[in-house]
Amino acid sequence: MGALGSGRRWILRYGDTAADRGHGAGDSSSRRSREFGHRDGAGVGGRLVRRARYGHLGGRDRAAAGDATLHAARAAGRGARATPGVEEPAPGIRCWRRRLTMPFHLVPARDRKLFRLVKRGEVVRLVKGRSLYAAGSIAKNVYLVQTGVIRLVLPGMEKGRSERTVSVALPWELFGDEAFTAGHRRYAAIAGSTCTVVTLSTASVLSGLKTAKKSLDAYLEGVERELHRLRHAQGGSRGPTAAQRLAEVLLDLSARCGEPAGRGVHLSVKLTHQVLADLAGAHRATVTTLLNDWLYDGVLAMADGFLQIRRPQDVWVLAGYHLPEPGSDG
Incomplete structure (x- = not known):
């Protein structure tokens, strides 16, 4: 969910019907007081x-x-x-x-195979603002957040905004699944706070999902609900x-x-x-x-x-x- 398009006023109008115009919607100060004040x-x-x-x-x-x-x-x-x-x-x-x-949220009691991968995975520690990977880079691995927040960002659409957050990955959530298709990163991943991330092998994660029906169902349900x-x-x-x-x-x-x-x-x-x-x-x-x-x-x-x-x-x-x-x- 990206930001609204550029050029918008800072006031978000709830509607501009004839009824609104009859109640002073044409006046910015009265509209501001009606909507927020x-x-x-x-x-x-x-x-x-x-x-x-x-x-x-x-x-x-x-x-x-x-x-x-x-x-x-x-x-x-x-x-x-x-x-x-x-x-x-x-x-x-x-x-x-x-x-x-x-998103897919790893539950150790349900996702035992994936949890074993997490315990063996390489741990990466990031300070706030540090980039994990850039948009357009080759997607090699999948990642899981252990602590902190990862922001998935795209270039900003407004003047003066270099980036905008389109999603966040929270503790025990999987992200970077573009690697499943051996493609390129659609978004950049930036630490939204001091955080710990575990690097997971794409092949191992795919194998774990394919052989664990509950984990696969949970992953697909997360994708479907994110799209909705x-x-x-x-x-x-x-x-x-x-x-x-x-x-x-x-x-x-x-x-x-x-x-x-x-x-x-x-x-x-x-x-x-x-x-x-x-x-x-x-x-x-x-x-x-x-x-x-x-x-x-x-x-x-x-x-x-x-x-x-x-x-x-x-x-x-x-x-x-x-x-x-x-x-x-x-």
Whole structure:
């Protein structure tokens, strides 16, 4: 999910319909206050929230929201997006962790053959900003992150941006699988933090996947869900808003590196606002504003520099999904 195209204003508009124009959408300052600065009505959990952030629940051009809209969306699912990759009603919160895991995540108890390769593999330690390989280089090996974060980057599309992050590899996730086809690297791999990476033989990994059905199924499922996520996140007049995309990025991270923290989830990795903006396909200023709003509203929290999702169900609503009623089997 790359950044939005160049030449965009720093304000991400939620819509420009006749109704918007009637409410001052033609004026940049009034549009800015309506989208990011105006407090109008109670929000999730009874707190004051930004007015237009929740407009996506009923469509991109809905002008107002509050507790009634959010509760109606939870109960009836009006205007909510379809569950990714499935046609049946959205499952309960307990199922989402499994459904959202995108890349292949090595589980020693399941992937015993691959885990033996990891224990024998060559360990590479990188400091933040150090390049592991460049785009266009010959793909010889597959890699697995043991600690830290690896950013997969492409050249930047905006003036002054030399690169943009299109994906991240987190602890115990496989990356660099272009080597399976003996091709060239599609992306550059750069350490997003001080990290440890294990180099794996391509032939050995392929052999391990071919002879371990559960591992192969998990790998193929990860590829399929990654492809669906990228297609699902495409913008446009009927695509998700910046707030929806950012909320979905946070949900994806919580499924991949989240640790239970009371009723919430603690994200065990640190990502800059710019990286989150790249992953959400938004401008950094937009992401900073949204995060500050959600921190103020108590949906998110900070603990020693790490993000915490204090109210995961509210993040699902922010992402535009319908949540089943409490006590339902869905």
